[in-house]
Amino acid sequence: MAEVSKGIAEKWGLVVDQDRCTGCNACVVACSMENNVPFTGEDNVAFGRGTYWIYNKRMWEGTYPEVAPAFQPVMCQQCGSAPCEPVCPTFAAVHSEEEQINLQIYNRCIGTRYCANNCPYHARQFNFEDPNIPEPMNSYLNPDVTVRRRGVMEKCTFCVQRIVAGRQTASAEDRPLRDGEVTPACVAACPSDALVFGDLSDPNSRVSQMAQNERQYKLMDELGTRPKVTYLKGGGRNGG
Amino acid sequence: MAAETKLFGKLKTSEQEHEDPKEQLMFDPRPREELNRMVMEMMTTTTRKFWLWAIGLGAGVVVLLFGAWGYMISTGMWVTGLRRPIYWGVFIVTFVFWIGISHAGTFVSAILRVFKSEFRRPFTRAAELMTTFGLAAGALYPLIHLGRVWVFYFMVPYPNARWLWPNFRSPLVWDLLAITTYLLSSTIYLYLPLVPDLAMARDRTTGIRHTAYKILALGWRGTEAEWFRLKKAIQIFAFAIIPVMFSVHTIVSWDFAVSQVAGWHSTIFGPYFIIGAILSGVSAVVTILYVLRSSLKHMDYFLRPEHFDALGKLILVFSMSWAYFFFNDYLLGWYGGEAAVRQILTVHATGPAAWVWYTMLICNIVIPWLTLWNRKIRRTPWLMFIITLLINVGMYMERYTIIPLTLGHQRTPFDWGVYTPQPIEISIVLGTFCLFTFLYLIMSRLIPLVPVWEVQEGQVAHSLRKVGKAEVPSVTELD
Numbered sequence: 001m002a003e004v005s006k007g008i009a010e011k012w013g014l015v016v017d018q019d020r021c022t023g024c025n026a027c028v029v030a031c032s033m034e035n036n037v038p039f040t041g042e043d044n045v046a047f048g049r050g051t052y053w054i055y056n057k058r059m060w061e062g063t064y065p066e067v068a069p070a071f072q073p074v075m076c077q078q079c080g081s082a083p084c085e086p087v088c089p090t091f092a093a094v095h096s097e098e099e100q101i102n103l104q105i106y107n108r109c110i111g112t113r114y115c116a117n118n119c120p121y122h123a124r125q126f127n128f129e130d131p132n133i134p135e136p137m138n139s140y141l142n143p144d145v146t147v148r149r150r151g152v153m154e155k156c157t158f159c160v161q162r163i164v165a166g167r168q169t170a171s172a173e174d175r176p177l178r179d180g181e182v183t184p185a186c187v188a189a190c191p192s193d194a195l196v197f198g199d200l201s202d203p204n205s206r207v208s209q210m211a212q213n214e215r216q217y218k219l220m221d222e223l224g225t226r227p228k229v230t231y232l233k234g235g236g237r238n239g240g
Numbered sequence: 241m242a243a244e245t246k247l248f249g250k251l252k253t254s255e256q257e258h259e260d261p262k263e264q265l266m267f268d269p270r271p272r273e274e275l276n277r278m279v280m281e282m283m284t285t286t287t288r289k290f291w292l293w294a295i296g297l298g299a300g301v302v303v304l305l306f307g308a309w310g311y312m313i314s315t316g317m318w319v320t321g322l323r324r325p326i327y328w329g330v331f332i333v334t335f336v337f338w339i340g341i342s343h344a345g346t347f348v349s350a351i352l353r354v355f356k357s358e359f360r361r362p363f364t365r366a367a368e369l370m371t372t373f374g375l376a377a378g379a380l381y382p383l384i385h386l387g388r389v390w391v392f393y394f395m396v397p398y399p400n401a402r403w404l405w406p407n408f409r410s411p412l413v414w415d416l417l418a419i420t421t422y423l424l425s426s427t428i429y430l431y432l433p434l435v436p437d438l439a440m441a442r443d444r445t446t447g448i449r450h451t452a453y454k455i456l457a458l459g460w461r462g463t464e465a466e467w468f469r470l471k472k473a474i475q476i477f478a479f480a481i482i483p484v485m486f487s488v489h490t491i492v493s494w495d496f497a498v499s500q501v502a503g504w505h506s507t508i509f510g511p512y513f514i515i516g517a518i519l520s521g522v523s524a525v526v527t528i529l530y531v532l533r534s535s536l537k538h539m540d541y542f543l544r545p546e547h548f549d550a551l552g553k554l555i556l557v558f559s560m561s562w563a564y565f566f567f568n569d570y571l572l573g574w575y576g577g578e579a580a581v582r583q584i585l586t587v588h589a590t591g592p593a594a595w596v597w598y599t600m601l602i603c604n605i606v607i608p609w610l611t612l613w614n615r616k617i618r619r620t621p622w623l624m625f626i627i628t629l630l631i632n633v634g635m636y637m638e639r640y641t642i643i644p645l646t647l648g649h650q651r652t653p654f655d656w657g658v659y660t661p662q663p664i665e666i667s668i669v670l671g672t673f674c675l676f677t678f679l680y681l682i683m684s685r686l687i688p689l690v691p692v693w694e695v696q697e698g699q700v701a702h703s704l705r706k707v708g709k710a711e712v713p714s715v716t717e718l719d
Contacts, residue, residue, distance in 0.1 A: 048323030048657055057654045083500040089412040090394040091404065108404070110394050111317070111387015112412055113327035117647060118499045122325045122655040126387065128318035150316040151387030220651060223500060 011100045012158055013200035013228040014187070015210040016073055020194035023071035027054050030189030031075075034159060036145045038131035051125045053156040054186050072231070073195070075186070076123040076156035077219060078102050080226030084115035084124065092153070101158050101228070109152040116153060120220050121227075124155045158197070159184035179205040200228065264546050265362060266713040269699035278538040279437075279692045280444050283685055285537045290681070297678035305671025308664050309384055317387055319664040326647045326659040331385035332495075333639045334669045337520070338378025338676075339419070339492050340513075340635065344521020345371025346426055346485045348551075350478040358713050359550045361698045362542040365691045366532060367525050368430040373679045374524075375423045377672040382415060384668060411495045418491040425484055429477045435460050435470065437688040489517045496642065502580035503646040508572065512565040519558040519604070520635035523628035526551050528680070530625035532689065542690050545619035552618035555631065559608040566604075566638075580651040587649045588641055592658070596637045596645065603634025 031037060031054045040051055054075035061070045078101045084093045085102065092109035095102055116124040130150045133141070141147060144161040148154050166182035179198050187195040198207030210216075215232040270278075312319050322329050345367040352360035383389050395416055397406050406413045439460035442453035460466060493513035496504035506512075526548060533543045573581040588597045607630050611617045618624065644659040661669075683689075702713035 044318075049318070057652075059654065086407070086409040087411065087499065089406050089410040089416075091407050108394065109388070110391050112385070113322075113387065114410070114412060114495075114499075116325075116327045117501055120500055120651055122650070122652065125324070126317070126322075126327060128322075129316045150318075153387075225500075 010098065010199055011201040011228070012078070012163065012182075013198065013207050013211065013230065014075075014078075014158070014184075015196040015207050015216075015230045015232060017194045017196070017210070018070065018072055018231055018233040019215070020192045021056075021071040021073060022192050022194075023056055023058060023069060024191060025056055026189040026191060027073055027186035027195065028052055028056060030185040031156070033140065034142055034145070034162075034185030035157070036131075036141050036147050037125075037154075038127070038133075038148075040129070041132075044128070049126075049128050051127070051154070053123075053125065053154070073186075074121060074123065074219070075229070076102065076158075077121055077225065077227030077229045078156075078158060080228065081224060083118040083120065083223075083225060087114045087118050088112075089114075096160070099158070099160060099163055101160065102155075103157055103160060104152075104154055106146055106148050106152045106154065111151040111153070113153065120223055120225070124153050127152055127154065179207075263544060264713070265542065265544055265695065266358060266698050266702050270541075272696055275692050275696060276440055276444065278541065279688045279690050280441065282537050282539065282690070283441070283688055286685060290535075290685075294678070294681055297674045297681060300674030301671060301678050303671075304667045305380075305675055308667040308671060312384075312664055312668070313389060319662060321660045321662040321665060323657060323659070325650060325655050325657050326644050328385070328647060329644050329659055330640070330661045330665050330669055331381050333636065333643050334672065335378055335381030335385070336492055336513075336639045336643075337632075337636050338374050338381070338672065339489060340517035340520045340639075341524045341632075342371045342374030342378060342422075342426070342521070343485060343489055343514075343517035344523075344525055345369070345374065346429065346481055347518050347521060348525055350429070350481050350485070353474070353478045354482070356714065357550075358698055358702065358715060359547055361694045362690050363525070363529055363547060364694065365430070365433065365687075366528060366689055368426065369680060369683060369689070370521075370525060370528055371426045372423070372430055373676050373683075374521075375419065375426065376679065377676045379419050379423060380672060380675075382412070382419075411491065411498055414491045415495060418488045422484055422488045425477070425481050429474075429481050432470065432474050432477060433691050433694065434687060436462065436693045437691060440692065441688060486514060489514045501647065502578060502650055503573070503584040504642070506569055506572065508565060508569050512562075512569055515558060515561045515565050516635060516638060519555065519562045520632050522551060522554050522558060523631040523635075526555070526624050526628040527632070530621050530628075532684070533621060536684065536689065539690075542695065545621065548621050548624045549615065549618045552612050552624060555628065556608055556612040559604060559612070559631070563605050580649075584646055584649050588645060591645075591649075593645055597641055600634045600637035600641060603630045604638065607631070607634075 032039070032052070035053055037051050037053055040049055044050060054073055057072040057074055059070045059072065061068050080100075082093070082095065082102045085095060087093075088109075089112060090108045090110055092105045093102065093115045094105060111126070113126055116122075116126060127148050127150045131147060133147075142161075144165075162184060163182050166177055170177045170181070177199070179202065183197055187197040196207050196210055198205040200208055200211065202208060210232065211230040213232050215234045216230050217233065218227050218230060221227075320329060320331075348360065348367040349364040349371075353364065383392055386392055394402075394404070395406050395413060397413075408414075435457055438453050438457040439462065442450060442457050445453060490510040490513065493509040497506055497509035499505060529543050529547065529551075533539045570585060573585055588594065607627055611623070611627055617627075648657045648659055650656070698713065698715055702715050704711045705714040
């Protein structure tokens, strides 16, 4: 179920400018709030069961004493040829034809966790427990996003609910979607403008322009997954 | 020249000493009625020890397997040691282990039957039973490891209200189909040669047992036509089940080989897993034969050092083939030069869990290669019991290396992780071992574990044939 082209215009993509990223983790928080990502608690995070649809890899560059932190926000790369899709026995990991992104259908998922093993980016998260949301906290939940129960996989959807809402608004006003009209929560929250989202099929969109940048690279491009997230990283300490 | 002849002459006499005709089951015939009586006694004798074991194992199944599994279902997968990035742990390890074990039952029975190896006769059924129960234990794991086991039927292809069909590109669906096919065909293959023995048991029992055997024996009378058809059916099944057997473990290996995971993505996994499965399975046959021989009445008449000897030779050959595939897998990974694969190979040998890797090598290569060349060792059942048990420990370690240890060291060092099995997981694993042993124990008192008609056929109808220097009994003329 790799990418299909049926004359569909949209091809959503994301550009991550690592040279601009300050590692503030605002994207992680915004994503959790937007997508009802459960807070699993300190112990679970320490054990390796923290659930994040986007997480920030903190690495070090250079040798002591000339070291600087380097940040790499990683989310689902929305592969054009996604390794997680063919291995799912129940079509829970599917490619959406309209948005050309990879979606997880929670109520089809039986929890084999095969997709998570096969994802080279480790972008998929498993719900080891039911989400624990105490009384006043449940009012923060986003009604546009399912609350997942235990035993299912979940992952970044490029905030598909926002894409759909944007498309519906545009269609109600009888006009095409404007560039920058749809922003996922992480992009909206990024204070340093390190994340840019838009339609890759439009060559004039900001994201298409940035994806052409000479600093661009794709994560593990050699695997042939055709990711729709482009990273920008220059050579020097303070960016190229 | 003279010295040489003398040497050869001496060798020959020592060989002849070993081959005391009375040592072989084929050359030590007993009257038909006595064989039947021995098998019936074997089946109906229950000691106090038997009941203690049965109750203990039954309790193990209830508490360790179903109790722990029920607890896991009711509370969630957090009770396991799984964590990012290791999403498959001992459940899948034990799954592959049981499927591997179940392999050799058919291998020993069908392949040796097809090649007319007469030494197979007394233990084909013990091996086939191991296949069926190994599959029964192994087939639980694809259910146990699911996050939402209560909707497992989403994987089953049937017209449904969801209007959804399973994804036939997923190796997990292949698994489901292959295992179901294998379970059905191996059960039929177990049942076919059982029919005459069930009829034998029917004629020698009363009461409820008589009724049960009467139904199961399908009115067998032992006419010429019935024997003819039975033999045809067995022959067809023996040939047909071999490709099924090869396909099952190849498909299990494809769970790993078709993925994108570094260290799994290997074209050699199919034959490598099959050889590993046969090595662990034939070893498990020997382990079980030893237990049967020392616990069942009259079993030491049917199972003799010659059988351990022959199976020991097989194990040695398969240990060598396994070593070939093992090093081939590593060689290609190393030569391919993908950084992640090289990293994994290094971590296996030098990382914190390197003891798993070395245990695997010692148990699978060093121990069989140092011991099994020796005829005396091969003919000592208790030594064979220990050696084969160790080989299966090694094979378990092999699967452990391939699954959690490889998953923990993928391409991005930021996402590396360590996996430790948790008590619930260990309990479920032990529970399936209890289940297997329990089923086997109960079955040993319900059906004749020795295919007595096959033994009689071999004893009565064999002729001697020269294979190389040795003379072996052969029943070729019959078929």
